[in-house]
């Protein structure tokens with residue numbers, strides 16, 4: 001007999017499990033929940049991309065990731081802050097579909113705090129000369145040789161701050177799906193106003 005799973009049919013345990021997955025993913029590089037797909041856009045042009053989860057705050061119901069302010073998704077988010085963030089953990093057999101409202105943070109206290117925590121090497125992403133998605137007539141990393149070869153000091157990496165932003169995603173709902181041989185389970189946690197938990201047919 002396999003171990004009974006506490007979060008199989010218990011709403012409180014499900015919520016606990018979800019936040020445990022999200023907060024662990026921020027610290028644990030090998031977590032399957034560390035790299036969700038972030039989807040945004042409008043009714044004409046929706047697009048998804050993988051991002052790295054950098055913060056998960058259960059008390060205030062938000063998650064955060066970092067990006068380059070020059071990415072075309074930034075304008076899209078500003079026009080339409082509604083987004084979807086999709087997670088799947090094969091080991092956990094859990095899918096999370098998060099709906100959120102995004103806020104672009106740029107050169108403020110939130111970005112300062114995150115930038116300080118961003119290591120010298122990870123700052124390389126923000127040192128590309130032209131913004132992500134810029135056309136190039138040859139294959140390129142977008143980096144000057146100096147940065148390409150990691151030949152830069154922490155001080156020089158500060159130049160990346162002008163391109164750095166933090167996308168804060170205020171969670172409105174989380175849809176949880178758990179795959180189990182004895183029967184899948186699915187539920188919706190609505191966080192708009194007073195919290196509401198609803199079971200759904202998987």
Ligand SMILES: Cc1cc2nc3c(=O)[nH]c(=O)nc-3n(C[C@H](O)[C@H](O)[C@H](O)COP(=O)(O)O)c2cc1C
Nearest residue numbers: 035049050051052065066067068071072073132133
């Ligand atoms: C494992 C992985 C992690 C990534 N993490 C991020 C991230 O945290 N933030 C980000 O903006 N892009 C990240 N990217 C790159 C995006 O998926 C995407 O290629 C890039 O943001 C450019 O597309 P966009 O401007 O439409 O977002 C990551 C890609 C991969 C494969």
